[in-house]
Amino acid sequence: MEGGWLFRVKIVDLDGSSSEHQVTLEEEDYRRLTAGKTDPERLIEESFKFLLEREPKEAILNRFDLTVISHYFPEYEEEIKNRLRL
Numbered sequence: 001m002e003g004g005w006l007f008r009v010k011i012v013d014l015d016g017s018s019s020e021h022q023v024t025l026e027e028e029d030y031r032r033l034t035a036g037k038t039d040p041e042r043l044i045e046e047s048f049k050f051l052l053e054r055e056p057k058e059a060i061l062n063r064f065d066l067t068v069i070s071h072y073f074p075e076y077e078e079e080i081k082n083r084l085r086l
Contacts, residue, residue, distance in 0.1 A: 001024060003026060003027050003028075004024060004025050004029075004030070005024070005025045005027075005030075005040050006022065006023070007022070007023045007040075007041075007044050008020065008021070008022055009021045009022075009023060009048060011048070011052070011060075013057065019057040019058060019060065019062075020062070021048075021060055021061070021062055021063070021064075022062065023044060023063075023064060023065070023066055024064075024065045025040055025043070025044065025065070025066045026065070029065075029066060029067050030043065033066075033077065033080060033081065033084075034084060037084070042084070043066070043080070044066070046080060046083045046084060047066060047069060047076075047080060048060075049083075050069070050076060050080060050083070051069065051073075054073060
């Protein structure tokens with residue numbers, strides 16, 4: 001993806017059930033959220049941890065841009081920066 005990334009994320013529960021997700025991340029959003037101080041993969045990983053603390057894997061959209069999280073959870077950006085200690 002030009003100017004960003006496309007991630008494929010698979011979540012597997014202890015019971016073996018799983019869900020798969022495609023997440024896009026624009027470079028501009030990556031820089032705004034991390035100031036380039038961590039890698040994009042870590043941002044995605046922490047973002048999924050954030051989501052799974054609030055909803056089951058089945059409720060997470062199959063395809064979305066990372067910025068969509070803020071529409072559902074307004075505290076996301078502040079929380080993710082705290083998690084990444086930025």
